[in-house]
Amino acid sequence: MDYKKAIISLSCEAKHETNEILRMSEYNPSNIEPKWQSYWLENKTFKTDDADRSRPKFYILDMFPYPSSAGLHVGHPEGYTATDILARYKRMKGFNVLHPMGWDAFGLPAEQYAVKTGTHPRVTTQYNITQFRRQLQAIGFSYDWDREVDTTDPAYFRWTQWIFLQLYHQGLAYEASVPVNWCPALGTVLANEEVIDGKSEVGGFPVIRKPMRQWMLKITAYAERLLNDLDELDWPDSVKEMQRNWIGKSVGADVRFDVDGHDEVIEVFTTRPDTLWGATYMVLAPEHPLVDVITTSEQRDAVEQYRKDASLKSDQDRTDTRKKKTGMFTGGYAVNPVNNARIPVWVADYVLISYGTGAIMAVPGHDERDWEFAKTFGLPIVEVVAGGNVEEAAYTDNQDGVLTNSASTGISLDGLNVPEAKKRIITWLEEQQKGRGTVNYKLRDWLFSRQRYWGEPIPIIHVDGQPKPVAESALPLELPEVEKYEPSGTGESPLATIEEWVNTTDPETGKPARRETNTMPQWAGSCWYYLRYISPDYELGPVDPEKEKYWMPVDMYVGGAEHAVLHLLYARFWHKVLYDLGVVSTKEPFQRLVNQGMILGEMEYTLFKDADGAYLSPDQAERYDGEVQRIKLTDEDIEKTSTGFALKTDAVQKYGLSEAAAGTYVIEARSYKMSKSRGNVINPDDVIKEYGADALRLYEMFMGPLEQVKPWSMRGVEGVFRFLKRVWRVYVDDRTDELNADLVDVEATRDQLKVLHETIKKVTEDIEGGRYNTAISQLMIFNNEAMKWEQKPKSVMNTFLVLLSPFAPHIAEELWSRLGNPNTIAAENWPKFDESYLVADAFTYAIQVNGKVRGTLELPADKATDKDLVLSMAKAEPGVAKYLAEGNIVKEVFVPKKIVNFVVK
RNA sequence: GCCGCAGUGGUGGAAUGGUAGACACGAUGGACUUAAAAUCCAUUGACCCUCAAACGGUCGUGCCGGUUCGAGUCCGGCCUGCGGUACCA
Structure with missing residues (x-):
């Protein structure tokens, strides 16, 4: 079509349409993008060739998303685009690239939605997955869609359950009674993130700690390997450091204290066995079993009251370091093994039952917490490491301090430095059978059960009260259909209410059996998904061993920093177990890890006012008690000042502020995390x-x-x-x-x-x-x-x-x-x-005098490396000569093709 | 408190120890247009000198100090922000 004639023939009213016509041949992504997306899908352009072993492999993995109802967020495509660029590049470089995508689809939101609406979580989940897949395909990512995995697919969680059984057989899965967040008013157990300040997030009902039978995974058995193998990984230092801190290895000793007047022993863990002579009292955690034994009848009521109060406190309250330390004397005494001193035994909640042995020897002279406690209750403080002033503060240096007041019959640490003293005392304790060198970890075993419906059923039945694994051939153990998704009311999962499912028989003995009603946490499915992509249809195990050897480890893993500890630590743990079983061939799953940074909302400029409409500075607004008015400003209203941004003078009146103070109205300029409530989410x-x-x-x-x-x-x-x-x-x-x-x-x-x-x-x-x-x-x-x-x-x-x-x-x-x-x-x-x-024809020299650029000199490539020539020409530069004349040249610096510097004095 | 990371124009950011501010955004001026949009061209760290421009000069990478002919970059000490963690004996 002759576009000019077409335009002329159009009426004035339809002028905007002329723009449309002109634009038709302009760059128009909506014309070309869907076309190529279909082309790639139909031609399977990015299908990974499994049989090809001729090319080097490269496995590029994204952290798969939870398909939420909110759909994709601009944070998702950040990492996904980076890996997609890398994948497309590596393919062009001749690599055989594995670049898959899937869904971490079990999870609480679908279950909560089911409770509200009665919709089966499977329906919600499948709908959301469809949305996510459509959105990801609309960005043109080059995934091999034939490898898509879905953690809620029985064909997938069959192997999640299989791995659980292996853990069980290895003795790494066990039952224990562990306190959970029990909310009596809601009749349900809550996840940590559903509890806010000791109240339920929904309804604000009180939440208490209630012990319940739970499945635990013995990740602590792998603590040392999880720690050591970090060294070989090409991961950000911050993530490695966080994992090290989480594992929290500390080297010290277990020491045995006899209880005075009882045939009992209090065992403590300490990292400072060298300070034994400074132990002036002991503390048991309120939950410690020996409290009952040691407490004297005079103290029993007070101690019982103290233990009761402590049990009502949330973990948050108990571990709040800002609060004053509390405790109660049991009336009992223990005997210090190094000097037979009789020291009082207290109960206090600053000692945690879950770490070490749940009991400590208190050395107030050299431990801040013990010092504070001793000051509060008037307990003696003894100096055994010289170097500080223990009357004013605990002296905690553990390198240079010299031991003092630490001698008894047959043993003396006096004069030794701390590391030497530790070695000496541990040897002595072992000889005397009073203790031994040990290692402790902060890492706890992994609480692996959830009292929920929408998770992988744990493949266990209980026969005669004993757990018994379901046969591998019976997997997958699927979720039964239920009528309603409300919690059972007893704290058990909704599965417990389905009698015909819960009650079964042991296929081996024919005895009546009860199914496990706990389900697995969301972490389970994401612990091994990277293996399933390798052979998504493999029937004989979680992963085809031949293909596993070719593809593993993951060469590049990209995802959010929020998974720095838990997901990555759990996945590493499972991987190591699978390694020990010979299922995988590498010690570590993810060779290289990159965390993408968060994308915040658009920059916001905000003017603050108090309830009466008076101006507040951002600092004042933060401290202000009442309702702060937040007024959003546009670029036109603001100007940059030397310290930040302020309201422009001509905008002052517009916002009802006094013009006399114009120029002093400092405003806040920052961008916030995207959130629905703030309304700054970009779709x-x-x-x-x-x-x-x-x-x-x-x-x-x-x-x-x-x-x-x-x-x-x-x-x-x-x-x-x-x-x-x-x-x-x-x-x-x-x-x-x-x-x-x-x-x-x-x-x-x-x-x-x-x-x-x-x-x-x-x-x-x-x-x-x-x-x-x-x-x-x-x-x-x-x-x-x-x-x-x-x-x-x-x-x-x-x-x-x-x-x-x-x-x-x-x-x-x-x-x-x-x-x-x-x-x-x-x-x-x-x-x-x-x-x-790439070779340049000419080079420009910067000519400096005393480090300041005073001129430039352009020279053809063949002359630019001739030092004498360059220096003489540089000296002749008019702008340079002037400065050279101010003194004598004491040094000439010549960096070929770059810079000349004359030092003049 | 402890651990980790980061502070560079109005904004996002760039710079193997070698001319700080690439590439963008925004802004200003101009061209095209009846007009607007789109597009194109120019200028754009601050300040001083100047009627103005050119030329030139001074300062400038959170703060203070150090190493170096030369520091955004290396070292020491702070400050601020972000993330993690927190009575772990």
């Missing part, structure tokens, strides 16, 4: 609708370094969208929708090749280094140059599309095919750069 669908998936991908990467926290900006999205439009116009004539006439089959000039090869180099190195933002800026630099070329060699312009394709695959495919290339660009080889094009 990727909306971004795609307006700017396309390529712009979304590009912006997510261009924002800044992947690991960093960064605020969203719609204007930034527009910026990369404009870049894509410019790329489009370099290739396509937007009046005719044909290829531009200046794209021709000519030999590239040296300058063109130089920019191209610089771009190949930079983009290649930046992808390898995970610096996607600077790779994109180099692509922009190339395009800015190419726009200026009168003739654009097709060879160069083809190569550029290959470089662009991992970042913006849809536009790259479209232009690639318009250039007449018959196959998908994804099948191309990644270009190599040629150093010879």
